Amino acid sequence: MAPESPPEFDETFVEALDLLLRWRRDVRRFRPDPLPAGALEALVARAALAPSVGNSQPWRFVRVADPARRAAVKAEFERCNAAALAGQDEERAVRYAKLKLAGLDRAPEHLAVFCDDATTAGHGLGRATMPETLRYSAVGAVFALWLAARARGIGIGWVSILEPAHVAAILDVQRDWSLVAYLCVGWPETDSDTPELERAGWQARDPRAGEILAR
């Protein structure tokens, strides 16, 4: 097979990519309609193109369809969320209780992303001093999946109000796999260029977020 020539990305693409980054959202409100056949597989294939330390590709994907396992994950979220609410100060607690923090009830797909902490792929390269880069690589896969999804009109919601070890037990995965992200995947009810937590008055844009310090 002849090698492909490198793609040239024109100004139109660069501008559309900027729009994609601006309109990517963490989605908690889904329409329950299923995704088309093959859609989740297509997203996972894009996720697997993410960078990884030493080319270790440590991401592992688990599609959660079993109703009993889904219910157990939802119960785990509710338990952790109640504890988080109890930990808020009085003023914040009222606002916290009003937030919708997960779309576990309606999203047609649940996808858990693990890091295989025991993989030998990559032969340890690049992670002697920063072993956390193995899990960071799985985070890159989540982000690639997120953008590939949004480009197709599919929304992603990242649920982190869970005890990772409990989710690993519910999903009965290998002992060396650590939960990196539990994702709700489906069609969003609405689109927005503003984070839901900003719209809800929880946390606005931080002016420090785009600063560059000089050294």
Added chain:
Amino acid sequence: MAPESPPEFDETFVEALDLLLRWRRDVRRFRPDPLPAGALEALVARAALAPSVGNSQPWRFVRVADPARRAAVKAEFERCNAAALAGQDEERAVRYAKLKLAGLDRAPEHLAVFCDDATTAGHGLGRATMPETLRYSAVGAVFALWLAARARGIGIGWVSILEPAHVAAILDVQRDWSLVAYLCVGWPETDSDTPELERAGWQARDPRAGEILAR
């Protein structure tokens, strides 16, 4: 200002995004030509559009231009890389020694990305059970920057063969900032759709990387 209507991403864009994901590379071989004025700032602005836990936006960017600090980071890399080489088994060590693992010598820009572990933005939301999601958010910013760069023909190389605390000391940043990534930024010598570590015979594609487990 009237609200913008949500963008529609057509098939042409989706295919170009796939190409972007496929041709994004970790770059270690740079042409030394400078970036245009404002280019780094534009990339950081896109990075700041990444998702973050509780909308905490904990990424902090440090542009390293001072020759003495750059030399200190390079010496730190060389020290850590020599230790990593010494830790390889005999057969791998020969191959490890031949790899080029950083473009610190030629990249026109060095950009360090930290996580502000002490930020109060987000009010702790979403990270009671998974505090690591704060640093994962900074990883998302790195990945957004990477794609925005590649779309503009600019290459990124992530150097992880460094002691994070040493780099933080060299760059004299706040005590609560943890190094997430040290990036070389510049024009790549070549483009490829295959990771350099695969081309060098270090680590090929892992057949498990695109699998989906059912639960």
